[in-house]
Amino acid sequence: MKYWGVDRKRSRLKWRCPLYKCPDMCAQKKLCSPSSYGRVIHTKPKDDLRLFTKTPRDSKAWKIKFAKRTSVERTLKRILVDYTIERARLRAEKRWFWIASLAAVNQHLDAQVNKLGHSLFLKLGLIDKTA
Ligand SMILES: [Zn+2]
Known part of the structure; x- marks a missing residue:
């Protein structure tokens, strides 16, 4: 997946299939989206305090x-x-x-x-x- 910027509102990173222009060449064809935009995945960075709190949640x-x-x-x-x-x-x-x-x-x-x-x-x- 290719890094496609950050979504500051939702505090997440956007990743996009690098072969969205030629979906037939994608190695993950079955998982990839058939849309012209291609498959998109969002990940949360480790510095997101909502997910990774300074105080451990089970403590x-x-x-x-x-x-x-x-x-x-x-x-x-x-x-x-x-x-x-x-x-x-x-x-x-x-x-x-x-x-x-x-x-x-x-x-x-x-x-x-x-x-x-x-x-x-x-x-x-x-x-x-x-x-
Ligand atoms: Zn793909």
Whole structure:
């Protein structure tokens, strides 16, 4: 195969059959494409960090890092989707910041209510002791 450049968007290398102009001469005729463009293969370079990470994927360090990452994703989902910030029709950066701050406070309150539950409502006097 002949090197045919790099696809920067997909971070991969392109290889093309060198005999695409005369497909009958191709030694891999059965595998080669009958199209006028010839067979194309893409390979991933070894410096692609999405595939070849610095931290090995099966390691304990990877699991710890990924656990942190999933908690960040849950937080973002809670703020963006559950509190519907994405649907807010805002343009000013200050307003975005304000709404995101409110959502973060709300998320914290949700966690407190989940943790303290019934006793929190009792302390605040929102419900009777008999309830
Ligand atoms: Zn070929």
